[in-house]
Amino acid sequence: MISVKILLVEDEEDLALMIAELLRKELFTVEIAYDGEQAFYYIENTFFDLVILDILLPLADGWAVLQKLRETGSSAPVLMLTALDDVEDKVRGFDLGADDYLVKPFDMRELVARVKSLLRRAVSGEPSHELRVADLVLNTRTREVKRAGQAVHLRRKEYQILNYLMSRKNQVVSKEELEEHIWSEEDFNWSDVLRTHIKNLRAKIDRKHRKKLIKTIRGVGYAISDE
Incomplete structure (x- = not known):
């Protein structure tokens, strides 16, 4: 138990x-x-x-x-x-x-x-511990991530970014909002670091699949969507 x-x-x-x-x-x-x-x-x-x-x-x-x-x-x-x-x-x-x-x-x-x-x-109420976008599943209890049933191994910051985006499925999240949520140090420009993490997430989540879930909204931020 x-x-x-x-x-x-x-x-x-x-x-x-x-x-x-x-x-x-x-x-x-x-x-x-x-x-x-x-x-x-x-x-x-x-x-x-x-x-x-x-x-x-x-x-x-x-x-x-x-x-x-x-x-x-x-x-x-x-x-x-x-x-x-x-x-x-x-x-x-x-x-x-x-x-x-x-x-x-x-x-x-x-x-x-x-x-x-x-x-x-x-x-x-049968609360779900899973966030889902298409065939991408994130379990907030175990911190396991799967795409099409296959395990995706993420680093801590990658997991935090993905969790935040998936909890706002089909919504555009600004770069500033993501940076503020993931990093507490306010006096540093995290833009390059964030771009690197997004690039790594795309490689792990989208590269092997025809349907791309992580989207860049030019000049605004990012979204994860099954649309």
Whole structure:
């Protein structure tokens, strides 16, 4: 049986450890991020079935973490855990892709109940961990990529670029947007590096196939499309 993996993003160490211990007693696997940057790292490198996310975090707030999670194509349920009890904050969270809200202070039993409820809803909704464009399939859980049933081996940045494009199937993504999503260093011109990664992706994904999926929109950016 595969354990359910939960990412807990909470900067209050005592509270985070208490929640993690409680969830582990329920046989969940829990990883803790104590700030927004740690959360970014986990999101980019690990699949999670559910995320518990505080808003007021150091380095990057919960809004940025939530937005980053959804930009990766993850459909993992998100439970916002916060001291902010304003309607506008709740609306903002839901607009960014949160699934539920729990305001501090809270009863630990309610937290566990909400986690289980979100997981049940996710299972009943049969969320897909696969992104598909024609015969190209990317599994966000295993990070496996296949074209026409054949495995495609990608480097980390190649995978991130492909994931981002496939999560925006048939949409044009600007070079600036891709660069901002893939690289955090703002004071460097990543255009040449991005072009190299796109060239490598084309070689691995399109070269052996008549139907080309990765498209360059001259002067704008890139798209992945089955049209």
